[in-house]
Amino acid sequence: MSKFGVVVMGPAGAGKTTFCTALIEHLRANRRSCFYVNLDPAASEFTFEPDLDIKELISLDDVMEEMSLGPNGGLIYCFEFLLENLDFLTIPLEQVTEEYLIIIDMPGQIELYTHVPVLPSLVKHLMRGSLNINMCAAYLLESTFVVDKPKFFSGTLSAMSAMLMLEMPHVNILSKMDLIKGTIKRKDLKRFLAPDVNLLDDGEAAKKRSKASEVSFDDPAATTNIMTGASFDRLNRAVAQLIDDFSMVSFLQLNVQDEDSVGAILSYIDDSIQYHEAQEPREPKEDVEVEVEG
Ligand SMILES: Nc1nc2c(ncn2[C@@H]2O[C@H](COP(=O)(O)OP(=O)(O)OP(=O)(O)O)[C@@H](O)[C@H]2O)c(=O)[nH]1
Numbered sequence: 589m590s591k592f593g594v595v596v597m598g599p600a601g602a603g604k605t606t607f608c609t610a611l612i613e614h615l616r617a618n619r620r621s622c623f624y625v626n627l628d629p630a631a632s633e634f635t636f637e638p639d640l641d642i643k644e645l646i647s648l649d650d651v652m653e654e655m656s657l658g659p660n661g662g663l664i665y666c667f668e669f670l671l672e673n674l675d676f677l678t679i680p681l682e683q684v685t686e687e688y689l690i691i692i693d694m695p696g697q698i699e700l701y702t703h704v705p706v707l708p709s710l711v712k713h714l715m716r717g718s719l720n721i722n723m724c725a726a727y728l729l730e731s732t733f734v735v736d737k738p739k740f741f742s743g744t745l746s747a748m749s750a751m752l753m754l755e756m757p758h759v760n761i762l763s764k765m766d767l768i769k770g771t772i773k774r775k776d777l778k779r780f781l782a783p784d785v786n787l788l789d790d791g792e793a794a795k796k797r798s799k800a801s802e803v804s805f806d807d808p809a810a811t812t813n814i815m816t817g818a819s820f821d822r823l824n825r826a827v828a829q830l831i832d833d834f835s836m837v838s839f840l841q842l843n844v845q846d847e848d849s850v851g852a853i854l855s856y857i858d859d860s861i862q863y864h865e866a867q868e869p870r871e872p873k874e875d876v877e878v879e880v881e882g
Pocket residue numbers: 598599600601602603604605606607628631694695696697763764765766767842843844845
């Protein structure tokens with residue numbers, strides 16, 4: 589048996605650290621051990637102190653001050669520095685035994701997942717060589733995005749981009765389900781769990797918009813036209829079609845206040861890692877359900 593771990597990713601504020609906390613509480617309640625790694629060089633508040641914290645190696649505040657960089661450039665610098673100093677991770681993680689679930693809490697800057705190759709290099713280091721950790725990615729997207737469909741599909745695209753870039757078992761999670769409880773019907777929610785391309789086609793409104801398809805750049809309202817005109821509808825449909833063609837994105841539901849929901853996601857992560865380890869073809873599982881009124 590090899591070591592195993594989960595890397596928790598997603599946009600800023602998606603609930604990554606809160607999910608890590610809920611996972612640790614759940615593991616402790618079930619007498620399982622974990623090793624918690626914080627890789628967000630800007631994070632400061634934790635319910636459970638990390639066993640390993642990137643800030644012991646480098647902090648974003650110091651980098652921004654000393655290198656005169658902004659938050660995004662500073663974060664990339666921190667990760668490049670980490671890649672040059674991988675012993676910081678390797679030495680402690682080599683000591684972690686197979687009974688421990690390694691939980692890695694990542695920063696929220698989306699550039700890290702989609703624009704630069706630092707994360708794939710880091711993941712390769714963790715999954716190969718002396719560490720040889722069986723990893724799974726947990727990608728969180730905030731459930732309130734379902735009220736803003738283009739935002740939801742843009743989030744779905746970034747989840748897909750991370751999935752393609754990292755080439756590891758990948759679990760997508762709609763977080764903060766408590767915030768949409770009672771605001772969306774169960775059958776409507778299902779269309780978001782396995783994103784339905786027709787969600788972006790809002791029928792009559794889209795047809796009306798397409799009549800005003802010509803965009804004049806002399807027009808001061810041009811930006812608004814771009815966002816509401818026929819081009820925008822076509823772009824939305826193309827994006828949705830891309831997701832549909834890949835047919836790879838589906839979401840589990842997470843409510844951190846519901847222990848069963850956290851447990852169900854953990855067992856999905858466990859399964860993903862084990863399937864990958866055994867290199868057996870993966871059977872699709874039922875959606876993880878939480879109570880949603882409607
Ligand atoms: N209602 C509700 N709020 C949540 C939930 N999860 C997280 N939050 C809140 O969302 C905010 C962001 O949560 P974090 O866990 O810090 O999110 P993060 O993804 O780690 O944030 P960054 O590291 O800054 O990217 C906090 O105010 C949390 O209390 C949830 O399940 N329900």
